[in-house]
Amino acid sequence: MPPIFTFFVMLAFWTALSGKFDLFHLGMGMFSSGLVAWLSHDLLFEGHSRKLGATLIEIACFVRYLVWLFGQIVLANFHIAGLALSLYPKKHLDPHIIKFRTSLKTDFARFVLANSITLTPGTVSVRIEDNVFYVHAITRRSSADFSGPGPGEMERWVAWVFEGGSR
C-alpha cells in the first residue's frame, strides 16, 4: 500500500474534524497528514502490499460482513436483554468456556474474528493461542455457532472477506 493512500485517509479525517475549508487550515492538514504518512505509513495498512483494486474489493466485502454482523448483534442483544429482565435469570444462564480451532491464517483475520465474537453479546473471546480460540459464552445458545464441527458461520464469513473462502 503506497503512503499516498494513508495520506488521503489522514487528510479526510483532518477535514472532517476541523470543518474549515480555507487555504490555511487545509494547508495545515496537508502538512501534518503528509508528516504522519511519511513517518508511519506502514502502521495503518501493515503488510498489505497488494494492488489497490484488491484492497477495494476487500473493503466492499468487509462492509457486507459488517451488515450481517450488525444483524447478529441486534439478535444477540435481544437475547441478553431478555435474560437480564427475565424473572429468574440464573435458571437460564449456563456460563462456560468453549474452545475451538480456527482455520484462519492471518493475524488480522483472527483479530477481526475475535473482536466480532466479543461484539456480539453473549460471547467474549478470552484469548487466542496460536490457532485455538477460548471463548466465554453465557448460555449454550450463544455458543451454538462455535460448538459445531468445522468452522461456524461467523468464521466462514471472516474467511470469505479476507482469505477468499466460500461462505
Add this chain to the structure above:
Amino acid sequence: MIIDILVIIAMLTGLLFFVATTVGIIRFPDFYSRVHAAGKGDTLSTTLFLGGAILFILRDFSEETLLTAIKLLLIVFYIFIASPTATHAIIDAGYEFRVPYWTRSSKKKCAEGEETTEENLDNGFYPEELKG
C-alpha cells in the same frame, strides 16, 4: 414529523437496552457474566442512541450539521473498536487471576464464598490447558 417519531423510537429503544444491561450487571451471578452485560450492552444501544441524534441533527440539512453527523458516526466507529478490546482486557485479566466463577454445577460452592481450588476447577469451566 415522521423523522421526529423515528428519532424518539430509536432513542427509546436505545434507552431500553441500556436499562436491560444495567439490570444485567446487578442480577447476573458472577464476574464473567457481569462483564458480558457491562461491556457489550453499549454496542447496540449507543448505535441506536447516536443514530437518533444523527437523524435529529440532519433534519435541517447544511454543511455544519453534516460535519456534526460525521463526528457522531466516528464516535460510533470508535466505540465499536474500543468496547470489545476493553471487554477482552478485563475478562482476560480476570481469567489470569482465577476469579471465582459461577456455573450450574459449582453453584453451591461459590455461594459459600469458597476460593477457587483445583477441586472445583474440575467441572469443565476451564479447558484442560488453562488449569495450571
